[in-house]
Amino acid sequence: MKILLVGATGSIGEVAYEELKDDAEIIQASRNSxxxxxxxxxxxSIRALFEKVGQVDGIICAAGSAHFATVDELTPEQNMIAVNSKQLGQVNVVLIGLHYLRDNGSITLTTGVLMDDPLKTASSSAMANGGVSAFVKSAAIEMPRGIRINHVSPSMLEKSKEKYGKLFQGFEPVSSKRIGLAYRKSVFGAQTGQAYKVY
Known part of the structure; x- marks a missing residue:
């Protein structure tokens, strides 16, 4: 099985890679690769990546940026960071990647806890996550050729507590293993249109 992992060098991408590397050929793509x-x-850039990689059995996207600011400080330009990256970026990976995905393949996108459990300064990120979640649910009913699509929605990683703990006050950090298993379920399971929430 050949899987393209977009965002492989990020904290969530690293978790997905570690969980799946022994059971599949993982092609690690990232902005700095x-x-x-x-x-x-x-x-x-997305098209160039797929042209280079060729046909795959699975696509995982764990990439996407967002600007954090309170609503009264957030500008339309800053909000577009999440729209163009976290939301449309992931959707475009699907729209372009479908043509390189083998029959009965899988697509796994990445959202996050902020769409369900809001924090101050995180409305733009929450918006993008919610948009991706709605896209996955809707797209699942019309995926061709037996292709499945899901998204993993992780909370703050245990290993990220030192960096992000002050932002995620009162949130229980989640182990890398639990998040990795959500990606495993999406890739090797049979469900589609699912939100694998690891909170």
Whole structure:
């Protein structure tokens, strides 16, 4: 099984890679990759990546950025960071990647706890996560060729507590293993249109 992992060098991407690396050939793509570079805000970059990689059995996208600011400080330009990256970037990975995905393949996108459990300064991120979640639920009913699509919605990783703990006050950090298993379920399971919430 050949899986393309977009966002492989991020904290969530690393978790997905560690969980799946022994059971599949994982192609690690990221913005800073020398072998498989990709910028998900650019359709051309996404297309170039798939042209280089070729046919795959699974696509995981764990990439996407957002600007954090209170609503009264957030500008339309800052909000577009999440729209173009976290939301449309992931959707475009699906729309372009479908043509390189083998029959009965799987697509797994990444959202996050903020769409369900809001924090101050996180409305733009929550908006993008919610948009991706709605897209997955709707797209699942019309996926061709037996292809499945799901999303994993993780909370703050245990290993990220030192960096993000002050922002996520009162949130229980989640183990890498639990988040990794959600990606495993999406890739190797049979469900589609699911939100695998790891909170």
């Amino acid at each position: 020398s072998e498989y570079p990709v910028d998900i805000t650019s359709e051309e």
